[in-house]
Amino acid sequence: MEEQKIQLKHPQGKKAVSINKDKYELLTTETVQYLTENKDGTFSEISQRIAQSLKDKKIIFDGSLNWYLEWVKLDLEARQIITRVPKTSPQKYTLTKSR
Template sequence: MKTAVIQTLHPDPSKTNKKIALVKYEQIKTALLSILANGQLTHTDLMEALYQNVKDTFEGGVQWYGETVKLDLEARKMIERTSDKPQQYRLVQKTT
């Protein structure tokens, strides 16, 4: 049986991102969005929170998958970087 994959996007259109297993993508995406639902975080804090969140259930490199999915979520305008120093990540506010 073939594993479903997703072609992830990159916020820089000149770069191509990775194809990863859809189930891993969904697990990391869900974790990242739920972490950021509690407020914005620096990159270091976000990756640490992600690791703590999935380390017991995730097969593979949490940091690598976290970075790949984070870039994809940025490209899809679901999360964004702030202009703060240090830069932080936050959920994009949906306008209705």
């Protein structure tokens, strides 16, 4: 059976990639869950937590987790599900208030 792909969006309207729908849904769920439990988080914090979560659930992630997560993060920003916290270094992300 052919794997389903999802076309991602870029917050600045740039050309984005298509990725496996299952990977997209997994990383979206994990990212939103992290930001629900924690007020905000850096890319590294979110990435480390997801890597540990996948390990705990014995889910083998095929490919570069950080590469996929970066694209999912950009897509979630473009869809206004997450937002950048202004004036934070390193950059932090939080769930958009209007959700």
